[in-house]
Amino acid sequence: MIELDEARRAFLLRAALAAVAGAGIGTVPESLAQAQPTQHQHSAQPAVHPHPSSARGFGAFFNDDDAATVAALTERLMPGAPGKPGALDAGVLNYIDLALVGAYFDMQDFYRRGLNSLEAYCQKTHKESFVKLGDARQNEVIAALANGKATEFDWPRPQAFFNTLRTHTVEGMFADPIHGGNKDFAGWRLVDFPGAHPVFSQADMLSKNAFAGDQYIGLQSRAPRRRA
Amino acid sequence: MATEKTDVVIVGAGAAGGILAAELGRAGMKVIGLERGPRLATKDFAPQDELRFFQRQDLRPNVKRQPVTWRPNTKSRATPIPSQSYGNQAGGGTVHYGAVSWRFHEDDFKVRSHTIARYGASAIPEDSSVIDWPVSYTELEPYYDRIEYEIGVSGKAGNLQGRKIDGGNVFEAPRQREFPLPPLQVDQVGVTFDAATKKLGYHPFSTPRAILSQPYKGRPACSYCGFCQGFGCHIGAKSSTLVTNLPDADATNNFKLITNAMVYHINTDNSGRATGVSYYGPDGSADNTIEAEIVIVAPFVYDSVRLLLLSKTDKFPNGLANSSSHLGRHLMSHIGARVFAAFDDRHINVYMGPSAQKHTIDDFNGDNFDHSKLGFIRGSQISAGPAGLEGGPIASAMNMPPPPGVPNWGEGYRDFFAKYYTRYLAMTGQTEELPYPNQIIDLDPDIRDAWGLPAPRMTYDWRRPNELKRIEFVNEKMLEIGRAMGATHVWRAPSSPGTPGSHHQGGTRMGSNPKESVVNKFGQTWDIPNLFVIGSSTFPTSSGFNPTLTIQALAYMSADAIIKQYRKSPGPLIRA
Numbered sequence: 001m002i003e004l005d006e007a008r009r010a011f012l013l014r015a016a017l018a019a020v021a022g023a024g025i026g027t028v029p030e031s032l033a034q035a036q037p038t039q040h041q042h043s044a045q046p047a048v049h050p051h052p053s054s055a056r057g058f059g060a061f062f063n064d065d066d067a068a069t070v071a072a073l074t075e076r077l078m079p080g081a082p083g084k085p086g087a088l089d090a091g092v093l094n095y096i097d098l099a100l101v102g103a104y105f106d107m108q109d110f111y112r113r114g115l116n117s118l119e120a121y122c123q124k125t126h127k128e129s130f131v132k133l134g135d136a137r138q139n140e141v142i143a144a145l146a147n148g149k150a151t152e153f154d155w156p157r158p159q160a161f162f163n164t165l166r167t168h169t170v171e172g173m174f175a176d177p178i179h180g181g182n183k184d185f186a187g188w189r190l191v192d193f194p195g196a197h198p199v200f201s202q203a204d205m206l207s208k209n210a211f212a213g214d215q216y217i218g219l220q221s222r223a224p225r226r227r228a
Numbered sequence: 229m230a231t232e233k234t235d236v237v238i239v240g241a242g243a244a245g246g247i248l249a250a251e252l253g254r255a256g257m258k259v260i261g262l263e264r265g266p267r268l269a270t271k272d273f274a275p276q277d278e279l280r281f282f283q284r285q286d287l288r289p290n291v292k293r294q295p296v297t298w299r300p301n302t303k304s305r306a307t308p309i310p311s312q313s314y315g316n317q318a319g320g321g322t323v324h325y326g327a328v329s330w331r332f333h334e335d336d337f338k339v340r341s342h343t344i345a346r347y348g349a350s351a352i353p354e355d356s357s358v359i360d361w362p363v364s365y366t367e368l369e370p371y372y373d374r375i376e377y378e379i380g381v382s383g384k385a386g387n388l389q390g391r392k393i394d395g396g397n398v399f400e401a402p403r404q405r406e407f408p409l410p411p412l413q414v415d416q417v418g419v420t421f422d423a424a425t426k427k428l429g430y431h432p433f434s435t436p437r438a439i440l441s442q443p444y445k446g447r448p449a450c451s452y453c454g455f456c457q458g459f460g461c462h463i464g465a466k467s468s469t470l471v472t473n474l475p476d477a478d479a480t481n482n483f484k485l486i487t488n489a490m491v492y493h494i495n496t497d498n499s500g501r502a503t504g505v506s507y508y509g510p511d512g513s514a515d516n517t518i519e520a521e522i523v524i525v526a527p528f529v530y531d532s533v534r535l536l537l538l539s540k541t542d543k544f545p546n547g548l549a550n551s552s553s554h555l556g557r558h559l560m561s562h563i564g565a566r567v568f569a570a571f572d573d574r575h576i577n578v579y580m581g582p583s584a585q586k587h588t589i590d591d592f593n594g595d596n597f598d599h600s601k602l603g604f605i606r607g608s609q610i611s612a613g614p615a616g617l618e619g620g621p622i623a624s625a626m627n628m629p630p631p632p633g634v635p636n637w638g639e640g641y642r643d644f645f646a647k648y649y650t651r652y653l654a655m656t657g658q659t660e661e662l663p664y665p666n667q668i669i670d671l672d673p674d675i676r677d678a679w680g681l682p683a684p685r686m687t688y689d690w691r692r693p694n695e696l697k698r699i700e701f702v703n704e705k706m707l708e709i710g711r712a713m714g715a716t717h718v719w720r721a722p723s724s725p726g727t728p729g730s731h732h733q734g735g736t737r738m739g740s741n742p743k744e745s746v747v748n749k750f751g752q753t754w755d756i757p758n759l760f761v762i763g764s765s766t767f768p769t770s771s772g773f774n775p776t777l778t779i780q781a782l783a784y785m786s787a788d789a790i791i792k793q794y795r796k797s798p799g800p801l802i803r804a
C-alpha cells in the first residue's frame with residue numbers, strides 16, 4: 001500500500017505543480033518539492049489512469065493559481081504521508097472544484113475573495129504566495145485563519161474561510177467518490193471506513209476488532225479492502 | 229384558479245398529518261393533504277450517500293430557500309439556523325429521523341404540580357412558564373399503544389402494568405402490554421455503554437425505536453446498514469409515516485395528497501370560522517384554494533406559528549387563535565450535552581446499525597432522581613451512539629471536536645482521526661428545557677423565504693441558571709460513564725452559545741385555561757373551533773425525550789375526538 005500511496009501522492013503533487021508552473025508563478029513550493037516523486041508513477045493499480053485532463057485534478061472552476069493554492073491549503077489541513085492518504089491523494093481539489101460549479105455554486109465569490117485575501121495576507125506577512133511558503137509557515141498562516149488573526153480579510157472573515165476549507169476538505173476526503181474526491185477510497189482507507197455496506201451482521205456489530213469485510217463499497221465503484 | 233371543496237384539509241403530510249389523514253379517511257371523511265415537498269418512495273433511498281443526505285441535508289428543509297432565523301435576544305439581528313429538525317416532503321421528519329420512540333413519563337405531563345408537591349413552589353424558576361398538560365399519561369396510554377402497534381416499534385418493556393422488568397426501561401410509565409417487536413440487535417456501542425452504566429449502578433437498555441427488528445406488516449427487518457438518521461431507509465424497515473400511515477390513508481380512498489403545495493394562508497370568514505387554506509402551486513401560482521369544514525394545521529412548529537400569524541384579519545388582528553397573546557411563546561428545544569470516549573483496546577465501529585441514541589439510561593431524566601440539593605429541576609436522557617447521531621466519517625469529523633491538546637486540522641488531527649474513527653463513541657445528554665414566555669417565534673422583518681414569506685424568527689437563549697446547572701450535571705455524569713468504560717480519552721464538547729438545540733416545541737401550547745394557552749388538549753384552537761393545530765408546538769413542557777411518538781399519540785387522540793365528538797356536534801370539544 002505504501003508504494004501505491006507514494007506513487008499517487010507524487011502524481012497528484014506533480015499535477016498541482018504543473019498548474020503552478022503553467023501559471024508562471026515560478027519556483028516549486030518547498031512543501032510540494034520535498035514530496036517529489038522518484039518512482040512508481042505508473043503503478044499497476046487499475047484505479048489510477050494518468051490522463052491529460054484528469055492529471056490536472058481540477059478544471060471546472062478554479063484558475064491555475066487558485067487551484068494550486070487550494071491544493072496546498074487542503075493538503076496542509078489533511079496532510080498525506082506514507083500509509084496515510086491526504087487531501088492530494090483523495091483529490092480534494094477536484095471535489096471542491098466540481099462542487100463550486102454544482103451544489104456550492106453560490107460560494108464561488110466566497111472562494112475568490114477568500115483566496116485573494118489570503119494572497120494579500122501572505123504577501124504582507126511573508127512577501128510570498130501561500131504555495132511558496134514551507135510547511136511550517138503555511139501552518140502559521142492557516143493558524144492565523146483559524147484564530148481570526150489573519151489581516152486583509154473582509155468577507156469572508158478568516159475564520160469563516162478556514163471553517164469552510166476544513167468542511168470542504170472533510171467532504172472531499174470522506175464523501176463517496178461519486179462526488180469527485182475520496183479518490184480510490186483514499187479517505188476511507190485513512191480512517192478504515194468500509195463505505196456503503198447495505199448489511200452488517202450481529203457478529204460484525206459485536207466485534208471488538210476492525211470490520212472483517214474485504215471491500216470498500218462506493219456508489220459506482222468497489223475496491224479490495226486491506227488495512228493500510 | 230383552482231378551488232376544491234372537501235371535509236377536511238390538512239397542512240403538512242408528516243408524522244401528525246399522516247395519522248390524521250388515515251384516521252379521518254377511514255371514518256369516511258373526505259380529506260385533502262397539502263404538502264410543500266414531493267412524495268418519495270423507498271426506491272429513492274438507495275444511494276447511501278453521507279454527503280447528500282447527512283451533510284447537505286437533502287431531505288431536510290433547505291436552509292437557504294426555507295430559512296428559519298434565530299437571535300439570542302431582541303437587541304440582536306437574527307440569522308438563519310444551519311439545520312432544521314423536521315421534514316420537507318411527504319412523511320415529514322419521519323422519513324429521515326432516528327426513529328427513537330419514547331412514551332413520556334407520568335410526571336412529564338404534570339411538571340408544575342409534581343415539582344411543587346415534591347420540592348415546593350420555589351423550586352420552579354420564577355421567570356419560567358411551567359404548567360401542567362391538560363392531558364395525563366393514563367389518558368394518552370391507549371394512543372401510545374396504538375401508534376407502537378400501528379407502525380411497529382422495537383423495544384423491551386421495563387414497566388408492564390406496574391411490574392418492573394430488568395433490561396427494559398425501569399423508569400418508564402406503566403404500559404399495558406409489551407412492545408410489538410423485540411429490541412434491535414446490540415452492537416459494540418451498546419455493549420460498552422451497558423457494561424459501564426451497570427458498573428455504576430444505573431439501568432441501561434436498548435432504546436425503543438420505530439425500526440423493525442423483525443418483519444412486520446409486510447415490511448422487512450432492519451439490515452443494520454447504519455445510513456439511518458438523516459437518510460430514508462433503503463428497504464423500508466424504518467417505520468416512517470411514508471411507509472405506514474400514508475399508505476393507510478391512500479387505502480381509505482378518501483384521501484388525496486397534493487404535493488409541492490406550499491400553504492401560505494388560513495382563510496377565515498366574518499363569523500370567525502376557518503373556511504380553508506390557500507397555497508402556492510409548484511409553478512408558483514398563488515390562487516389555489518381548498519375550502520373545508522375542518523382545517524388541520526400540522527406543518528411543524530415554525531409554520532404552525534407562522535401561518536396563524538400571517539393569516540390575521542380585522543377580526544383576529546394579532547393572528548388567528550391568539551386572543552390569549554400566547555401564540556409564538558414558550559418555545560423550547562432539547563439542549564445537547566456531549567461527551568466522547570475513545571479506546572486503544574478495542575474497536576467500536578460506530579458506523580454500524582441504526583445510528584441515533586442506540587442505548588440509553590433514564591436514571592437522570594425527568595424527576596427520576598432526587599433534585600433537592602441540586603439547584604435545578606428536570607433532567608436528561610443519556611444515550612450513546614456516533615457523534616452527530618450518524619455513523620459516517622463526515623458526521624464524525626464535523627461533530628466530534630478532538631480531545632484537548634489535539635488540533636482540528638493538520639498532522640495531529642489526521643493521526644487522531646485515522647486512529648480513533650473506528651474506536652470511539654459519543655454520549656448525548658438530551659436535556660429537557662423549561663418553557664420561558666419570552667422565548668418566542670414571530671415573523672422576521674428582514675429575511676424572506678423562496679416564496680417571499682417572512683421567515684419564522686426565534687428569539688431564544690437557553691442559558692438560564694436552571695438549564696446551565698443541569699447541563700453541567702449531565703456532562704459530569706457522562707464523563708463518569710466514559711471513565712467507567714475504560715476509555716483512553718474521555719472529553720466533552722463545548723456548550724452551544726445559546727442557540728436552540730433539536731426538537732423544537734411550544735409556540736401554540738395546549739392548556740386548560742384559554743387565557744394561557746392557544747389550544748385545548750385535542751389541538752383545537754380555543755378561538756376557532758374548526759381550526760386544529762397538531763404537533764409539538766402544542767407541548768407545554770418538553771421532557772427529556774424525543775417528541776415524535778407523543779406527537780403521534782396526540783394525533784390519534786385528536787382524530788378520535790374529531791370522529792366521535794366533533795363530527796356529531798361541531799363546536800368546542802371542551803368548554804372552558
Ligand SMILES: Cc1cc2nc3c(=O)[nH]c(=O)nc-3n(C[C@H](O)[C@H](O)[C@H](O)COP(=O)(O)OP(=O)(O)OC[C@H]3O[C@@H](n4cnc5c(N)ncnc54)[C@H](O)[C@@H]3O)c2cc1C
Binds near residue numbers: 265317526764775
Ligand atoms: C435528522 C433528524 C432526526 C430526528 N430523529 C428523531 C428521533 O429519533 N425521534 C423523534 O422523536 N424525533 C426525531 N426527529 C424529529 C421528528 O422528525 C419530528 O419531531 C417530527 O417529524 C415532527 O412531526 P410533525 O408532523 O410535527 O412534522 P413533520 O413530520 O416534519 O411534518 C410536517 C410536514 O409539513 C410540511 N410543511 C411545512 N410547512 C408547510 C406549508 N406551509 N405548506 C405545506 N406543507 C408544509 C413539511 O414539508 C413536512 O413534511 C428528528 C428530526 C430530524 C431532522
Ligand code: SF4
Binds near residue numbers: 459582
Ligand atoms: S439502519 Fe436499519 S432502519 Fe436504518 S436505514 Fe439502515 S436498514 Fe433502514
